[in-house]
Amino acid sequence: MSSPRQITRRDLFVKIGVFLNGIVGVILAVPIVRYLLSPVSRERKPGYESWIPLGELEQFPSGETRLATYRNPVVSSSDGETANIACWVRNVDGQTFQVFAINCAHLGCPVRWFPQSSLFMCPCHGGAYYQDGSRASGPPERGLFEYDYKIDSGKLLIKAGEMPTPGQASNIVTEIRPCA
Amino acid sequence: MRLIKSIGEWLDARLQLGSSIRETMEHRVPRETASWFYVFGSAAFVVFLLQIVTGTMLALIYVPSAGEAWNSLQTLNHNVELGWFIRGLHGWGSNFMVAIVLIHMVQVFLFGAYKYPRELTWIVGVLLLLVTLGMAFTGQVLRFDQDAYWGLGIGASIASRVPLMGPVIVKLMLGGPIIAGATLSRFFALHVFVVPGLLIAFVAVHLLMVLKLGINEWPMPGRVVHKATYIEDYHELTKKDGLPFVPSAIGKDIFFAAFILLSIAACAAYFGPFGPSGPPDPTIIQTAPRPDFFFLWLYAVLSLLPPSMETPALLIGPVVVIIGLLLLPFVFGEGEKSWRRRPIAVLTILLVAVALGTFTRLAGNAPWSPVMDAWSGVPIPPEFLHNRSALERQGALVFQVKQCHNCHSLGEQGGKRGPALDAVAVRLTQDQLIRQVIQGGGNMPAYGKNLSPAETTALVAFLETLHPGGQSPARDASRALALGTGAERPPSTDQ
Numbered sequence: 316m317s318s319p320r321q322i323t324r325r326d327l328f329v330k331i332g333v334f335l336n337g338i339v340g341v342i343l344a345v346p347i348v349r350y351l352l353s354p355v356s357r358e359r360k361p362g363y364e365s366w367i368p369l370g371e372l373e374q375f376p377s378g379e380t381r382l383a384t385y386r387n388p389v390v391s392s393s394d395g396e397t398a399n400i401a402c403w404v405r406n407v408d409g410q411t412f413q414v415f416a417i418n419c420a421h422l423g424c425p426v427r428w429f430p431q432s433s434l435f436m437c438p439c440h441g442g443a444y445y446q447d448g449s450r451a452s453g454p455p456e457r458g459l460f461e462y463d464y465k466i467d468s469g470k471l472l473i474k475a476g477e478m479p480t481p482g483q484a485s486n487i488v489t490e491i492r493p494c495a
Numbered sequence: 496m497r498l499i500k501s502i503g504e505w506l507d508a509r510l511q512l513g514s515s516i517r518e519t520m521e522h523r524v525p526r527e528t529a530s531w532f533y534v535f536g537s538a539a540f541v542v543f544l545l546q547i548v549t550g551t552m553l554a555l556i557y558v559p560s561a562g563e564a565w566n567s568l569q570t571l572n573h574n575v576e577l578g579w580f581i582r583g584l585h586g587w588g589s590n591f592m593v594a595i596v597l598i599h600m601v602q603v604f605l606f607g608a609y610k611y612p613r614e615l616t617w618i619v620g621v622l623l624l625l626v627t628l629g630m631a632f633t634g635q636v637l638r639f640d641q642d643a644y645w646g647l648g649i650g651a652s653i654a655s656r657v658p659l660m661g662p663v664i665v666k667l668m669l670g671g672p673i674i675a676g677a678t679l680s681r682f683f684a685l686h687v688f689v690v691p692g693l694l695i696a697f698v699a700v701h702l703l704m705v706l707k708l709g710i711n712e713w714p715m716p717g718r719v720v721h722k723a724t725y726i727e728d729y730h731e732l733t734k735k736d737g738l739p740f741v742p743s744a745i746g747k748d749i750f751f752a753a754f755i756l757l758s759i760a761a762c763a764a765y766f767g768p769f770g771p772s773g774p775p776d777p778t779i780i781q782t783a784p785r786p787d788f789f790f791l792w793l794y795a796v797l798s799l800l801p802p803s804m805e806t807p808a809l810l811i812g813p814v815v816v817i818i819g820l821l822l823l824p825f826v827f828g829e830g831e832k833s834w835r836r837r838p839i840a841v842l843t844i845l846l847v848a849v850a851l852g853t854f855t856r857l858a859g860n861a862p863w864s865p866v867m868d869a870w871s872g873v874p875i876p877p878e879f880l881h882n883r884s885a886l887e888r889q890g891a892l893v894f895q896v897k898q899c900h901n902c903h904s905l906g907e908q909g910g911k912r913g914p915a916l917d918a919v920a921v922r923l924t925q926d927q928l929i930r931q932v933i934q935g936g937g938n939m940p941a942y943g944k945n946l947s948p949a950e951t952t953a954l955v956a957f958l959e960t961l962h963p964g965g966q967s968p969a970r971d972a973s974r975a976l977a978l979g980t981g982a983e984r985p986p987s988t989d990q
Contacts, residue, residue: 354666354677363672384778393676395562396776397644400673417780422797423648425780427867432897433945438783439649440798441863441902441912443940451940453912456802477672478648480665482655 362388364476369404369414372469377409380428380446388476400478402462403428403435404471405446412471415448416460416479423480426459435459456481519706523737525729527713529744532606534751535599536705540698541752542592545759546630549585550687557637559683561676561775564639568771583763586638589631591759593789596627601844607832608711610720614824616704619697621820626694628789633686635787639679640771645784647674656806674777709733714832721829783864792854798863862911865901869909876906883960890957893950897942905961913939920959920968927969928955 349356357363369383383404390398403426405413415435417425424439434451435444442453449458460479465472507513556575558567571578600620603609609617632650636643647669654668655661670677712732738744769787773779786794800808834841866873875891883891894900902912923931932951935941946954962968 352667354670354672355663357671358666382778382780387673387675389672391676393560393562393680395560395676396774396778397561397675397678398673399776399778401778401780417777418648418652421652423652424645424784425777425782427780429870429898429901431870432899432940432942434898434940436865436867436898436901438864438867439645440794441865443865445940445944452935452938454798454800454802454805456805478651478669478674480652480655480661482652482657482661482665 357389358477362476364388364474366465366467366472367475368467369402369471369473372466372471375404375406375412375471377406380405380430382428383414383471385473385475400475401425402473402475403459405448407447412464412466413448414462414464414471414473416462418460418479419455420450420457420459420481421453421455423478520741521739522706522709523733524710524740524744525712525732526736526738528710529738529747530713531747531751532602533710534748535595535602537748538752538755539592539595539599540702542588542595542755542759543694543698545588545756546585546592547691549581549588550691552581553585554687559637559679561639561679564637564679565771565774568638568640572768579768580763582768583766584759585634586769587759587762587766589634590788591755591762593627593631595755596624600624603711605834605837605840605844606711606714607720607834607837609824609827610830610832611722611725611824611828612708613704613711614828616701616708617824618821619701619704621817623694623697623701625817626690626697629690630686630694631787631789633682633690635790636679636682637686638769638771639775641773641775641779641782642770642784642786644674644775644777645782646786647678649784649786653809657810711832714834716831716833716835718833719829719831781867783867785858785861788855791858792851794861795854795858798861799857860911864910865898865912866910867901869900870895870898873900873908875900876908879905879961884956886953887957887960890953890955893946893954894957897945897950897954899954902939916958916961918962918966920962921966922969923958924969924971925955925959926971926974928958932958 365388367385367388369385374383375381381404382401384399384401387394387398387400401417403415403417405415407413415426419426419437419439419442421437421440421442424437426435426437426442426444428435433446435446435448437443437453437455440454442455443451444455444459445451447458448461450456462473462475464474503513553571556567556571556578558564568582571582573579603617603620609620636647651665651669651674654664657664666672668678668681669675670681709729712729773782785791796808797805831837875895880888880891899916900909902910904911904915905917907915919928929951931937931939932946932954933941933943935943942951959968
């Protein structure tokens with residue numbers, strides 16, 4: 316057909332075609348990858364974690380631990396009731412508070428508070444925690460996750476927005492307390 | 496008849512598929528493979544077809560929105576004619592499919608079918624197993640109830656333990672910072688588009704290779720696989736002692752497929768669909784999430800592993816197993832096929848089966864989970880209270896009120912997280928009981944701060960009565976010496 320050195324029109328078209336598709340591929344890959352990674356990149360945007368009111372201070376009597384619920388700051392209309400999150404509020408002495416995530420530090424099941432024995436117990440694999448959230452027994456490797464809190468004009472606010480998991484706990488107090 | 500024939504001829508003149516389909520159907524297979532042991536692959540395929548049909552039907556009603564999914568499942572169960580039955584077919588079909596895929600895999604393993612030249616068929620088969628389990632897990636999420644919600648939390652907690660990448664994987668898995676609308680949408684996309692696409696592609700490659708390489712011959716002890724001669728020997732075998740797949744060998748496949756479909760329909764009709772359990776409202780915390788049947792063994796493993804072993808076992812274990820399965824045909828690609836000459840293969844299967852069976856059965860009654868309402872709902876059997884002093888009965892009250900019963904059983908009732916206390920007084924002396932209650936230890940919380948001295952005294956007095964009639968309670972022999980005679984034991988706590 317042609318000598319090896321010579322590039323025909325057809326060959327050139329094939330080469331340009333492949334090259335063009337390569338460029339188009341890269342151009343399309345950038346938005347596709349960014350779209351797919353949006354759940355990760357959203358973390359850097361404002362409003363991801365915010366101060367959320369849990370209610371008036373009177374709802375949390377001194378010395379007691381009560382269940383509180385809030386609506387996650389990042390929501391969409393399709394979230395339904397799944398955006399309602401529960402947490403345990405412990406009023407230590409009327410001045411200081413502890414707000415624990417509902418999720419067990421083992422595998423995230425909802426822990427329940429037993430005021431009579433002052434223990435949190437997990438129904439899944441039997442993790443137990445003392446009233447200050449420190450690990451009491453069972454498979455968890457650490458104490459309960461804690462939210463930062465502040466008190467503003469008679470209301471208790473926590474900084475929340477992300478489900479805490481054992482491998483990551485951004486903005487969540489991770490210090491390990493000594494055993495009670 | 497003539498019309499059908501002429502339409503067929505018209506189509507074939509254009510499609511030109513007739514001869515290759517006929518050739519495929521009539522390809523020769525070794526005579527002994529027309530066996531009841533060779534029906535599981537085709538049965539898995541037929542159940543997969545059932546899942547496609549029933550899944551598509553469910554998608555007509557199901558709403559993949561976190562706010563609506565649970566309601567649409569209720570609609571399917573109660574408001575759509577026979578919606579419950581279609582859900583039952585799909586749910587039971589899923590269980591049957593996992594079971595049949597596993598049985599198929601065991602059969603292939605024991606018959607040495609993964610050996611040369613069918614290594615790639617085995618590898619694609621391993622991928623098919625993973626994809627099938629992926630369908631089972633994502634499908635469990637689409638049944639968007641309490642178990643699905645907290646199951647996702649468990650999945651996220653496991654994924655978060657991956658070093659460095661953990662948090663990123665969690666967010667990609669959940670589609671956001673929490674389990675919510677985006678999570679269900681992406682599991683819907685996975686369950687309906689991505690994973691089935693992979694499944695169809697893998698099934699096509701798997702089947703193609705079965706046709707191209709031929710079905711594995713019945714393994715005979717002593718008939719050893721050599722790469723140099725195997726293919727020639729196989730062709731010789733199918734020529735000398737072979738059958739056309741259709742109509743001679745397909746009979747048992749058809750029979751078994753019908754039996755399985757009928758079984759699924761019977762289970763769906765008799766047992767009905769799976770759930771949904773309570774609504775996926777994370778503020779309803781009175782729940783004890785349990786995984787579906789095929790993940791129960793994992794639930795048991797996660798409870799029984801020591802905490803320090805858990806993360807390595809979770810992250811490294813599956814990788815080791817999958818790599819082992821993928822490497823199997825390369826390491827043992829030649830040699831004996833017959834299970835009669837492969838005792839280690841048989842023992843491996845038995846070991847895995849016994850282990851998985853034991854874990855699954857353990858997970859059925861979950862002795863590691865506290866019985867969350869035992870303190871208020873499970874009374875102490877009367878024989879433990881009969882003829883007891885006021886102090887001891889007060890201790891029994893402490894036992895209930897302080898939730899001891901959630902983890903400790905009396906007369907087989909109550910939690911099994913901790914040891915049964917029916918005969919605890921035989922094992923521990925009074926001092927040891929006090930120490931155990933106050934300081935905890937051995938996986939028991941310390942109750943020192945939660946019990947007043949009076950409560951501790953009463954509780955220990957009650958615990959000291961817990962010994963069989965014929966056995967006296969444990970006592971500290973040095974006590975009498977240290978405290979003088981008469982201090983050995985207050986008379987009230989004797990039988």
